[in-house]
Amino acid sequence: MWSDIGPKACRACSDRTAGTGPCVLPFCLCFICTLLFPSLVFPQTSVADGKTKGSMAANPGLEQTPLHAGRAGRGKASAEPTRSIDNFTKPLWQWRHATGDWGGLRNRLNEGGITPEVIYTGEVFSNWHGGINTNDATEYLSNLDMTLTLDTEKLGLWPGGTFFVYGEQLTGRAITERHVGDLQFLSNLDAQPFTQVSEYWYEQSLFNNTLRIRAGKQDGNTSFAVVDHGLDFINSSFGLPPTIPMPTFPDPGLGIAFFLEPADWLWVGGGIYDGDSDGGQWGFSSAFDGEGGTFSVVEAALKPAFGKGGRLPGKYSFGFWHHSDDHFEKIAPTPAQDQPTPRIFTRNYGLYAGIDQVLFRESAYEADEQGLAVFGQFGWAPADRNEIAHYYGAGMTYTGLIPGRDADVFGIALAHARLSWRMKRIDGRTHETAMECFYKMQVTPYLTVQPDIQYILNPGGDGKDALVGGLRFAIAF
Secondary structure, eight states: OOOOOOTTSOOSOHHHHTTSSOOOHHHHHHHHHHHHOHHHHSOOOOOTTSSSTTOTTTOGGGSOOOOSGGGOSTTOOOOOOOOOOOOTTSOGGGOSSTTTTGGGHHHHHHHTTEEEEEEEEEEEEEEEESSSOOTTOEEEEEEEEEEEEEETTTTTSOTTEEEEEEEEEEEEOOSIIIIIOOSSOSSTTOSOOEEEEEEEEEEEEETTTTEEEEEEEEOGGGTSSOOGGGTTOOSGGGTSOTTOOOSOTTOOEEEEEEEEEEETTEEEEEEEEETTOOTTSOSHHHHTSSOSOEEEEEEEEEOOEESGGGOEEEEEEEEEEEEOOSOEEOOOSSOOTTOOSOOEESOEEEEEEEEEEEEEESOSOTTOOOEEEEEEEEEEOOTTTOSEEEEEEEEEEEETOSTTOTTOEEEEEEEEEEEOHHHHHHHOOOEEEEEEEEEEEEEETTEEEEEEEEEEESGGGTSOOEEEEEEEEEEEO
């Protein structure tokens, strides 16, 4: 896809013509063909009962697997346990998992309250133009997720309890640090390689699931500051605004959180986490060492449902966070004459808001999610102690945009991070804007393939505009 075809063979890429980077034409042609003729690139699985081809509602076997790692990295959402229906009477491409039903063992485990999941996510990205460097600017990054969920009621213990353990291994490297230099991390898998137990927690549901309490090492971003229709995007900011220093990938932290849902239209949550979390540790050594303080967050969300039968759900959330560490250094060009050392703040804080709204559904059938949705994000933090002081994000997704590809998702969005005005006085950096466009194909219930293009203006706040392209895939085993 990014093969060297010679500088004279391609006039579509000025960088390649100059001999400074890979040719973008093959990927662009592949991306365009995928959008125009996805059924030729990845034929939609046919439905055995003769109902509408490609409809998730027509065949439960085609329901999109809630891939844990498909949304890996900053902003990823943990998978909900699913009941496997794979068997050898069905074609391989209709299985929910690539390894099948394990001879019926997976079903028996699920029914007994034990749900294992193994998901591999891989991605290859290349910097085609601008940024720091375009020479050999292609990198491969992969993430292996292994989760185990235990339902205490199904295990014959007590109702409403859930144990969750999440092991994770990241290998390879991303292109931000060496090739692009963007502040917002164009890949939500961007981190140094590691192998760790990322999460282990217990959650208890009370009062008919009105109240849930979760304690243990956890990723705060699975519950807070999330816009649901931004999760399929690869850029990190659409998962978590860069103004929020929340304990999340790759460093979840020990903490306790509560979630209250007294009505279908109202949700309130709050949490207190280790303020200096280290994903490679169990959490006890850093949470109780008296350093780093704590990270606290409170969020409320209204969830109205518009349209006939509530077919157009929405979520409007607002949150406040506070960090109690006492080592936040003031951002200043030069120390004042009467203050030779920089001022140190004893806390940090900020606000955020999010909007999720479905605007259009193609069908009145409850399980059919084909249609258009939009989302918006806002984040603010004090400019005197935070490099990024303001963040604005917005985008749209369309599920089932192309006839016959009802489970596919198309998305386009923009993320704008404005640096503290003090940074401009220090080093001239001002702002960064990332634009992303993707088409996520549900090849089989256990396999997704996602071509992705991002254009990053002013990477790092003062860099050369960069054009980046790549491909992500995820397999549920």
